[in-house]
Amino acid sequence: MANLLRGVKNMKWELLVYFLIVSELTLVIILVGLYYLPVFITSLLTIWIIIALIVLLVGFFIGYFIAVRFQRKVNLLHLSMLQLSRGNLTTRIPLTGHDTFDKIYYDFNDMAASVEKRIQLLQVLGEENIRLQVTSNETAVLEERKRLARDLHDTVSQQLFALHLSASTLSRIIDVDPPKAKAVIEQLTQVSSHAQKQMRGLIAQLRPVELEGRSLEEAIQIWFPDYCRHNHLLGTIDVRLSDSISDALEHQLFMIVQEAMANVVKHADAKHVELNLQELDHLYVLHISDDGQGFYKGKVQTNSYGLSTMRERAQKLGGEIEIFSKAGSGTRIKVQIPRFKKMDNN
Numbered sequence: 001m002a003n004l005l006r007g008v009k010n011m012k013w014e015l016l017v018y019f020l021i022v023s024e025l026t027l028v029i030i031l032v033g034l035y036y037l038p039v040f041i042t043s044l045l046t047i048w049i050i051i052a053l054i055v056l057l058v059g060f061f062i063g064y065f066i067a068v069r070f071q072r073k074v075n076l077l078h079l080s081m082l083q084l085s086r087g088n089l090t091t092r093i094p095l096t097g098h099d100t101f102d103k104i105y106y107d108f109n110d111m112a113a114s115v116e117k118r119i120q121l122l123q124v125l126g127e128e129n130i131r132l133q134v135t136s137n138e139t140a141v142l143e144e145r146k147r148l149a150r151d152l153h154d155t156v157s158q159q160l161f162a163l164h165l166s167a168s169t170l171s172r173i174i175d176v177d178p179p180k181a182k183a184v185i186e187q188l189t190q191v192s193s194h195a196q197k198q199m200r201g202l203i204a205q206l207r208p209v210e211l212e213g214r215s216l217e218e219a220i221q222i223w224f225p226d227y228c229r230h231n232h233l234l235g236t237i238d239v240r241l242s243d244s245i246s247d248a249l250e251h252q253l254f255m256i257v258q259e260a261m262a263n264v265v266k267h268a269d270a271k272h273v274e275l276n277l278q279e280l281d282h283l284y285v286l287h288i289s290d291d292g293q294g295f296y297k298g299k300v301q302t303n304s305y306g307l308s309t310m311r312e313r314a315q316k317l318g319g320e321i322e323i324f325s326k327a328g329s330g331t332r333i334k335v336q337i338p339r340f341k342k343m344d345n346n
Contacts, residue, residue, distance in 0.1 A: 018066050025062070026055050073101045080108060087320065087336045089116040090282045119318040120340045126316040127248035162191050216250040217241045217277075220257060224275055231265045236274040245284075249337070252313045253277070253286065259313075260288045260333050263306045268292025268331060284319075284339050289332040294325045310335070 033051040076093060083091040091112055093105040167188065173180050214222075217239045228235030245253075257275065264273050270292030277286045310333070311321045319337030 018062070022059055022062050025058055029054050029058065073099070077101070077104065077108065080112075084112055084115065087283050087338055089119060089338055116338075116340075119338055123318045123338060123340065126318065127246050129316065160195060215241070216245060216253060219250075219254060220275070220277065223254075224257070224261070227261055228273065233264070233270065234272045236272070238275070239277045241277065241279050241284075245279075249284070249317060252317060253284065253335075253337070256286065256310050256313050256335055257288070259306050259310045264288070264290050264292065264331075266306075267295075270330065279339065282339055284335075284337045286335040286337075287332065289330060291330045294327050294329045294331050 030051055033047060033054070038047065080091050080093050089112065092109045095102050095105055095109075099105075169184070173184060220239050221237065224235055224237050227233075257277075261273070261275075264270055268290045270290035273288065273290045275286075275288050277284070307321075307323065314321045314335050314337060317337050319335060322334040322336075323331065324334070325331040
């Protein structure tokens with residue numbers, strides 16, 4: 001490849017060739033025009049105007065041809081960069097061996113191969129780290145207890161406190177202002193219903209669904225409908241995976257699904273949720289979308305713990321998460337994790 005690139009024309013020489021072609025054509029047009037046009041046209045000014053117009057048209061078409069030629073090459077490079085940035089680490093640009101952009105394409109391919117190798121190593125290290133974390137049962141249990149305590153404090157505990165305040169004043173209001181007492185009772189009913197829904201969500205998360213003995217697809221097929229049923233959600237699921245996924249990757253994807261669904265229950269106020277998990281040639285792609293209330297991106301920080309946890313889990317395996325949401329239009333979460341062939345240890 002290095003010998004091939006030594007013979008590749010430099011871009012400045014190609015542009016110089018085009019410039020010389022345009023210059024020679026211009027000179028030929030002028031000479032031909034001065035030789036033949038006086039036979040038909042006697043006005044020297046008219047002759048020069050015609051020659052100038054012909055030169056402009058020829059220059060325009062040649063310039064357009066050159067611009068299109070170079071634009072296609074730049075567009076190919078730009079498209080390949082976008083593909084690489086979006087997780088398609090197998091993206092490469094074919095080399096012809098005689099193109100001025102071949103050196104740039106060669107450097108891009110070399111960079112893409114380096115990135116692919118590093119991300120693959122990062123995924124292997126991430127999986128090993130996850131396996132070590134999973135074996136530490138005490139740490140996992142402590143982390144889960146902290147998370148549940150935080151969720152209970154942020155949801156059910158606050159709602160129970162609101163119930164207590166409203167109930168403590170109800171006995172006095174009912175004698176003084178019966179209409180207002182009726183409104184308080186309705187508020188108590190709504191808050192208690194919401195608290196019950198939150199508690200059901202937490203209980204559903206505690207319900208054990210082990211990956212041991214099951215594939216990731218089987219585990220999700222069992223857990224997802226049950227979780228939707230307990231939280232009064234209409235769920236649609238489409239999972240298409242092979243059996244070659246590592247244990248660490250299965251664990252992380254399953255935890256991401258649980259975190260995303262917990263966010264739907266706690267914040268989205270949705271009626272329908274759709275889960276799609278597919279294995280492509282170079283990516284594992286997870287989509288979870290709901291028809292809930294959505295949010296503006298500027299408000300993500302107030303409820304960002306679940307989202308940041310999902311992002312950390314994806315990044316451990318060289319992946320990334322994208323969130324698409326708009327107030328009143330639901331939310332869609334897209335998780336992409338690179339898929340590699342088994343590494344050759346030789």
